[in-house]
Amino acid sequence: MLVFNLSVISFMLSLLQPTSDSGLSHLSTSVALFMGFCLTLLGLWLFLVSQQWDEIGLSHPWPFALGSMTTFLALSQTITAFMHEYLFNFKLILESINPQDKSVTNSLIPVDTATLTLFIIGGIIWFLISYIAPLGLARRCHPIIDGRRWLLAIYYCCIQIPIYWVYAKVWLIQYDSVNQKYTLGELFMLQFIQPLLWWFH
Numbered sequence: 001m002l003v004f005n006l007s008v009i010s011f012m013l014s015l016l017q018p019t020s021d022s023g024l025s026h027l028s029t030s031v032a033l034f035m036g037f038c039l040t041l042l043g044l045w046l047f048l049v050s051q052q053w054d055e056i057g058l059s060h061p062w063p064f065a066l067g068s069m070t071t072f073l074a075l076s077q078t079i080t081a082f083m084h085e086y087l088f089n090f091k092l093i094l095e096s097i098n099p100q101d102k103s104v105t106n107s108l109i110p111v112d113t114a115t116l117t118l119f120i121i122g123g124i125i126w127f128l129i130s131y132i133a134p135l136g137l138a139r140r141c142h143p144i145i146d147g148r149r150w151l152l153a154i155y156y157c158c159i160q161i162p163i164y165w166v167y168a169k170v171w172l173i174q175y176d177s178v179n180q181k182y183t184l185g186e187l188f189m190l191q192f193i194q195p196l197l198w199w200f201h
Helices: 002-015 027-050 061-096 099-108 111-140 151-177 184-193 196-200
Strands: none
Touching: 002 027, 002 061, 027 061, 027 151, 061 111, 061 151, 061 196, 111 151, 111 196, 151 184, 184 196
């Protein structure tokens, strides 16, 4: 998963070509990719630490569990970057279609339905990776980590909070010039349900 995530991040960064007249257009996507890259490296380091064999030949469970939690958050940031960029460009393409072509497109599949379908698919995947997968990991690790699953939850929140705070400030900067209707605090809370931000922007 780590190698796959790094490959996707590298591919997306190669596609982002900010210009002088649209320097902010890819800001939130670039920051999400940077966060995903850093989290992927952190997860890789934790996995390597967990492979220090002890006297009975077992790896250390705590670094492995923390590395897994970090990897899930890294994947969620990559999904955020991909879906935000994809939906943003998809809406731009639809807006650029001339009226005659738009009528043909609507006769094949409603534009709103297509956008909503993409949003729902991306939102479900983000929710599964961001919350369901870490929860399932904590349940599976319960007997191995001496029943202290709450430490995994604290760790997950401790890395979520600063990342989401920075990301909220980036959203505030990027969309301040287009009648931003959210405060910094509201944007921070919305980071915990990021698919809503994809839909409104």
